[in-house]
Amino acid sequence: MQRNIITLLIACTLWSCSEPDLERTYVIKRGEHYASQRGLETLQSNTLEFYAAFNETAVYDLGDDALQTNKNKLLGFSDCNSAHHENSARFAWQWYRNRLEIYAYCYVNGVRVEQYIDTVAIGTKNKYSIHRSKTHYEFSVNSKEVIRIERGNTCERGLYYLLWPYFGGSIPAPHDVSIIIQRIY
Amino acid sequence: MISKITFTKWLVVFALLISVQISSVKAQQVTLSTEVERNVAGMNYGGAIAFANKRHFSVGGFYQFAIQGTGAELRQSRKCYGLQLQLPLVSRGRISLGLNARSGLINKNFLVFIPALVTTLTLSSQFSLSIGTAVRMQNPALTGKVNITL
Numbered sequence: 001m002q003r004n005i006i007t008l009l010i011a012c013t014l015w016s017c018s019e020p021d022l023e024r025t026y027v028i029k030r031g032e033h034y035a036s037q038r039g040l041e042t043l044q045s046n047t048l049e050f051y052a053a054f055n056e057t058a059v060y061d062l063g064d065d066a067l068q069t070n071k072n073k074l075l076g077f078s079d080c081n082s083a084h085h086e087n088s089a090r091f092a093w094q095w096y097r098n099r100l101e102i103y104a105y106c107y108v109n110g111v112r113v114e115q116y117i118d119t120v121a122i123g124t125k126n127k128y129s130i131h132r133s134k135t136h137y138e139f140s141v142n143s144k145e146v147i148r149i150e151r152g153n154t155c156e157r158g159l160y161y162l163l164w165p166y167f168g169g170s171i172p173a174p175h176d177v178s179i180i181i182q183r184i185y
Numbered sequence: 186m187i188s189k190i191t192f193t194k195w196l197v198v199f200a201l202l203i204s205v206q207i208s209s210v211k212a213q214q215v216t217l218s219t220e221v222e223r224n225v226a227g228m229n230y231g232g233a234i235a236f237a238n239k240r241h242f243s244v245g246g247f248y249q250f251a252i253q254g255t256g257a258e259l260r261q262s263r264k265c266y267g268l269q270l271q272l273p274l275v276s277r278g279r280i281s282l283g284l285n286a287r288s289g290l291i292n293k294n295f296l297v298f299i300p301a302l303v304t305t306l307t308l309s310s311q312f313s314l315s316i317g318t319a320v321r322m323q324n325p326a327l328t329g330k331v332n333i334t335l
């Protein structure tokens with residue numbers, strides 16, 4: 001038994017000492033909405049920062065403008081003790097008119113608020129940041145212009161769960177979509 | 186999915202778990218610990234106090250702070266404090282293995298839950314060393330502790 005404990009201890013220690021997996025590829029399989037590699041994680045500071053890179057799989061044609069402008073979600077968080085359809089802040093993206101558009105995508109007291117931020121290039125790594133101030137969500141891409149969206153009536157202290165890549169809208173991914181995300185802690 | 190999980194409800198659940206633990210802690214030993222944790226965001230330092238019985242069930246509190254970090258805001262603060270409980274899993278000779286659960290607040294506002302597997306090597310009746318494997322922000326974290334039993 002003592003040998004088993006020592007073996008387990010060594011295994012755990014080796015795992016703990018392993019380099020953290022900062023850059024992860026999230027794949028949304030064809031016909032799916034949710035990405036692989038989702039996990040239960042909570043926001044631990046006022047700012048969520050990360051790098052993300054899209055590749056050619058971000059190009060798609062759903063054949064209808066109304067569907068094409070459905071926002072796909074990148075990364076974000078639910079606000080204090082709220083479900084994400086009540087109060088949340090996320091980056092969203094869409095392939096529209098041959099460009100990859102990035103949006104701020106929020107729910108504020110159950111009302112959806114979307115605001116265009118910027119266009120990014122396929123194959124480039126861009127820095128994304130959402131800062132949660134007392135009154136607003138502040139979005140920026142590559143530390144450029146800050147887009148501010150007012151927060152809803154939520155608390156300050158509590159659970160803020162992270163929201164992971166999601167394709168749609170109503171239509172699932174027409175093919176496998178890969179997004180590389182590198183968190184900044 | 187997760188709807189209206191309030192901080193208060195979370196505290197009540199955790200406090201209930203701890204109260205169940207406390208009821209089983211009769212012959213109390215008080216242990217003070219200093220600890221170092223290496224996690225994905227950098228190094229954390231801190232301490233804990235735990236009340237344990239002879240069967241190594243323990244409850245207590247912890248405090249952690251960071252000196253360094255890589256995130257813009259994490260550099261400034263990352264103070265974490267809360268309650269902890271530990272359940273013994275296996276104990277043989279001087280080595281024991283336990284499951285540790287911590288819950289509290291980080292950066293004043295953000296609720297965290299930190300599960301860990303902790304192995305303790307008893308050096309004497311007063312001193313012991315612990316090494317733990319925790320999960321922080323979906324990444325492994327390594328914790329080392331020096332424990333003094335009062």
